[in-house]
Amino acid sequence: MSSTEPSVFTRIVAREIPAEIVFESDTVVAIKDIAPKAPVHLLVFPKTEQYRDVTELAAGDPTLLAELVGVARDLAAQHMGGEFRLVFNTGESAGQTVFHVHAHVLGSPDARGHLSEGSLAQ
Numbered sequence: 001m002s003s004t005e006p007s008v009f010t011r012i013v014a015r016e017i018p019a020e021i022v023f024e025s026d027t028v029v030a031i032k033d034i035a036p037k038a039p040v041h042l043l044v045f046p047k048t049e050q051y052r053d054v055t056e057l058a059a060g061d062p063t064l065l066a067e068l069v070g071v072a073r074d075l076a077a078q079h080m081g082g083e084f085r086l087v088f089n090t091g092e093s094a095g096q097t098v099f100h101v102h103a104h105v106l107g108s109p110d111a112r113g114h115l116s117e118g119s120l121a122q
């Protein structure tokens with residue numbers, strides 16, 4: 001992080017601001033997105049904010065990236081019938097607003113859910 005302010009996700013990890021935490025380990029946290037874009041919309045992120053985006057995480061700690069993906073899989077099994085869309089917005093022009101790497105895990109409560117086919121945006 002180039003910013004000196006802690007990210008919103010670091011503040012959630014520190015319980016400085018509230019969130020619906022659905023998973024927490026020593027290294028990874030998952031929460032419900034405050035402004036869901038799908039029937040189920042979770043965010044999975046490392047506790048460390050040292051990586052701004054998925055490209056930095058992949059280069060700096062691929063094991064941690066794999067851990068995020070594993071947490072997304074497990075949460076999708078619990079909350080979305082096992083099938084899900086995984087999105088890493090990377091850069092401002094791609095819609096990234098929080099520069100503490102995070103995965104959006106999007107889906108429906110059951111495997112016959114209704115994310116639009118052929119659309120990444122909705």
Ligand code: AMP
Pocket residue numbers: 008017018019031032033034035036043088089095096097098099
């Ligand atoms: P991005 O735009 O890819 O950086 O994603 C940031 C996401 O964080 C957005 O989907 C926001 O709705 C979500 N978000 C921001 N603040 C909070 C918060 N306090 N609790 C839960 N989700 C949040």
